[in-house]
Amino acid sequence: MRLYNTLTRQKEEFRPIHDGEVRMYSCGPTVYNYAHIGNLRTYIFMDIMRRVILYNGYKLTGVMNITDVGHLTSDGDTGEDKMATAAKRAQKTPEEIAEYYTSVFFKDIDRLNILRPEIVAKATDNIPEMIDYVEKLCEKGYGYETSDGIYFDIQKFPAYGSLSRLNLDDQIAGARVEVNEEKHHPADFALWKKAPKEHIMQWPSPWGQGYPGWHIECSAMGQKYLEFPFDIHSGGVDHIPVHHENEIAQNEALTGKKTVNYWVHSEFMLVNNGKMSKSLGNTYTIDQLIEKGYSPIEFRYFCLNAMYRKKLNFTFEGMDSAKVSYTRLLQSLAKHREGSAEVDTSKYLADFREAINDDLNIPLALGVLWSMLKEKPSRQVYETALEMDKVFALDLHLAKAEEEVVDEIPSEVMALVEERAQAKKDKNYARADEIRGIVDAMGYVIVDTKDGAKVNKK
Ligand code: AMP
Ligand code: ZN
Numbered sequence: 111m112r113l114y115n116t117l118t119r120q121k122e123e124f125r126p127i128h129d130g131e132v133r134m135y136s137c138g139p140t141v142y143n144y145a146h147i148g149n150l151r152t153y154i155f156m157d158i159m160r161r162v163i164l165y166n167g168y169k170l171t172g173v174m175n176i177t178d179v180g181h182l183t184s185d186g187d188t189g190e191d192k193m194a195t196a197a198k199r200a201q202k203t204p205e206e207i208a209e210y211y212t213s214v215f216f217k218d219i220d221r222l223n224i225l226r227p228e229i230v231a232k233a234t235d236n237i238p239e240m241i242d243y244v245e246k247l248c249e250k251g252y253g254y255e256t257s258d259g260i261y262f263d264i265q266k267f268p269a270y271g272s273l274s275r276l277n278l279d280d281q282i283a284g285a286r287v288e289v290n291e292e293k294h295h296p297a298d299f300a301l302w303k304k305a306p307k308e309h310i311m312q313w314p315s316p317w318g319q320g321y322p323g324w325h326i327e328c329s330a331m332g333q334k335y336l337e338f339p340f341d342i343h344s345g346g347v348d349h350i351p352v353h354h355e356n357e358i359a360q361n362e363a364l365t366g367k368k369t370v371n372y373w374v375h376s377e378f379m380l381v382n383n384g385k386m387s388k389s390l391g392n393t394y395t396i397d398q399l400i401e402k403g404y405s406p407i408e409f410r411y412f413c414l415n416a417m418y419r420k421k422l423n424f425t426f427e428g429m430d431s432a433k434v435s436y437t438r439l440l441q442s443l444a445k446h447r448e449g450s451a452e453v454d455t456s457k458y459l460a461d462f463r464e465a466i467n468d469d470l471n472i473p474l475a476l477g478v479l480w481s482m483l484k485e486k487p488s489r490q491v492y493e494t495a496l497e498m499d500k501v502f503a504l505d506l507h508l509a510k511a512e513e514e515v516v517d518e519i520p521s522e523v524m525a526l527v528e529e530r531a532q533a534k535k536d537k538n539y540a541r542a543d544e545i546r547g548i549v550d551a552m553g554y555v556i557v558d559t560k561d562g563a564k565v566n567k568k
Contacts, residue, residue, distance in 0.1 A: 111166055111467045113159075113342075114419060116350060116373040117273060121469050124372065126341050131169045133336045134160070135370075136227065137328060137345035137353070138174040140181040141211035142196040145218055146393035147409065147424060148379035148386045152346045154410055155376035155418040155470075157224040159344060161501045162466045172227035173335045176215075178208035178234050179311050180303075181324045186352065187259075187290075187300040191321070194310050204311050208234075218396045221406040221568065223503035229335050233327045237313050240322040240330040243364065244301045244315075252363040253301055256292035260302040260317055264295050267359045273373060274351040299356050301326050325356035333361070338369040347375045376418040383423050394424075400555050400568055404429050407505050411436045414472045414502060436504070442483045443495055443509035449487025455494035458482040462498050475501070519565050523554050527563055530556065 111124040126132050136156045139145055145153070156174075163170050183189030197204040212232075219226070233240075244260055247253040252267065253260050264270050264278065271277055278297050289296070300323040305312035312319040322330075332340065338361060345354060354373060361369035381392040396406050412432035416422040458478055465474035479498055485491050492509070499506040530545040546556050549565070557564045 111162065112469050113372050113374055114469050115371075116375050119275075122372070124341075126168065127339060127371065130167070132163050132171070132342065133340040134163070134170065134172045134342040134344065135328070135332045135336055135340065136172065136174045136343075137349055138176050138230070139211075139215050140177040140192050141208045141215060142181075142192040143211060144395045144397075145215055146386060146395060147399070148393070150218065150222060150396065150409070151379045151413050151422060152376050153219055153224050154222060154413045156344050157219075157222075157503070158414070158418070158470055158472055158501065159342070159374065160225055160227070161503065162470055165466065165501050170228065171336065173229045173231055173331065174227040175328055175331050176208070176212055176230060176232045177324065177327060178204065178212075178232055180233060180322045180327055187303070187323070191309075191311060197310060208232075218406075221396060222410050223407065223505065225503075231331045231335060233322065233331070234311075236327070236331055236334065237322065239334050240326050241302070241313075241315050243326055243330045243333070243360070244322075247301060247360065247363055250363060254294065255317060256290070257304075258290075258292075259300045259304050259320065259323075261293055261298040262301055262356070262359060262363070264297050264299075264359065267363055269362065270297075270359050271355060273355050273358055276351060299323065299325065299352075301360070325353055326360060328353070329357050329360040329364075332357075332369075333364075338365050339367070340370060342372045342374060343370045344374045344376075347377055350375055377421045380421055380423045382425055386424075399429070400566060401557060402426070403557050403559075403564065403566055404433060405567065408433045408436050411439075411504055414476060414504070417473055418470055439479075439483070439504075440506070440509045443492055443506055445487045446483065446485075446492040446495070447489065447509055449489055449491065451486035451488040453485045453488040453490050455482060455485075455488075455490050459494055459497065466501055472502070519554065519567070520552075523549055523552055523565060527556060527565055531563060 112121045113124050114121050139149065160170060160172055179191065179193055181192050183192055183195065193204040193207060197207045200207060216226070244253060247262065248260065252263055254263055278295070302315060302317060302320050302322055304318055304320045309321070311321050313321060332338070332343070343354070358370070379386065384390070386393050396409065399409055400406070408429065412429055413422065415432065458481065461478045462475050465471045465478060468474070475498065479495060482491055482494065495506050526545050526549050530542045533541040533545065549556055553568050554565050555568055557566060
């Protein structure tokens with residue numbers, strides 16, 4: 111298996127530290143809001159990496175953190191805690207906010223066939239480990255105290271910037287670091303922040319009441335659950351210049367050696383070739399895609415058609431064409447399932463393996479699948495496709511012929527949809543809404559179109 115390592119800017123042959131075993135840390139969500147399709151692209155990439163590792167026969171220990179404290183609105187040391195802001199807005203506690211968005215996150219990733227990591231670690235469950243880590247950095251002379259927190263002394267770590275290959279001046283220019291006279295260097299970053307009395311999330315520490323910095327969370331949980339050094343650390347490209355650079359500084363300051371061998375990052379999703387942002391109203395969620403008539407697996411298929419290191423431009427035209435291709439894929443597989451021709455599929459499987467092991471080249475692997483489907487209808491083709499689906503996870507076992515697809519919705523659901531249409535005619539909107547809820551709980555979603563109500567499986 112070859113992986114592109116951001117550290118060396120090269121595709122490298124992957125060699126695990128322990129024979130036959132892989133230990134991998136993936137930066138997880140900050141649970142203050144719904145995951146949008148851009149975030150989900152990143153988690154699909156992490157899932158593909160996990161599936162390729164498993165396909166190669168390794169035993170895998172994967173850790174994903176849930177950030178439920180410490181991630182400030184600036185990504186740096188300024189602004190409010192994202193969790194606290196969301197809690198105030200919703201008049202809930204940060205714990206309630208975290209619990210709600212964590213459960214929605216897991217529902218989303220389940221629907222996208224994203225395998226759950228072996229270990230899911232909540233930041234707030236690991237505060238003592240973080241305090242301990244910061245204390246050790248202070249003992250070693252890398253941390254110092256100011257009136258508002260404990261900071262990492264970047265000048266004591268000359269290798270700073272090796273991941274992003276930015277020198278400190280570029281970093282500062284890029285990060286718009288705030289002026290803080292007490293810091294030794296403008297790029298020094300917070301390991302621990304002291305909490306003002308009114309701050310809603312705070313823990314006792316040797317430096318008084320406070321809360322951890324976002325970067326120390328991942329360092330401390332990586333060390334606790336995987337031990338240094340471990341094999342792979344993954345995340346989105348936005349993490350390279352600050353979050354991961356800071357993690358490396360913390361880890362290497364603590365241990366005096368390299369702590370992660372392969373840093374693997376996925377590129378961003380754009381919408382209509384531009385940035386995704388709340389203000390532009392283009393940060394779609396999976397539920398919104400479902401409402402528009404696309405299934406989560408069609409979205410997964412859309413993502414798999416792009417190499418993870420390339421920007422992926424989301425458009426509804428692109429989703430429409432993914433939907434058409436995916437339906438054709440299932441129809442073609444249904445023909446093969448009933449087929450009787452003898453086809454040797456070993457060459458396709460070998461090409462598939464080569465593609466996935468060449469830095470997770472899933473678009474190429476999908477190309478191999480499509481070429482194989484051109485063979486005469488053959489059960490072997492169907493079975494080989496299912497083998498490939500261990501990595502794609504596109505529910506290829508649900509292959510259905512065209513006429514079967516229409517019948518997919520159970521009759522109870524259809525009866526409810528008709529009842530709802532009648533309720534709407536009678537202007538009984540309360541009942542219509544109630545039926546939408548019942549249908550939703552049964553795993554289907556009603557989409558109102560100009561040709562009447564349509565139902566999609568969630
Ligand atoms: P957050 O919950 O904000 O910490 O982000 C979760 C993950 O989504 C991080 O790994 C980010 O790198 C990633 N991410 C954020 N925006 C995008 C985007 N537009 N496209 C792809 N990944 C993204
Ligand atoms: Zn992280």
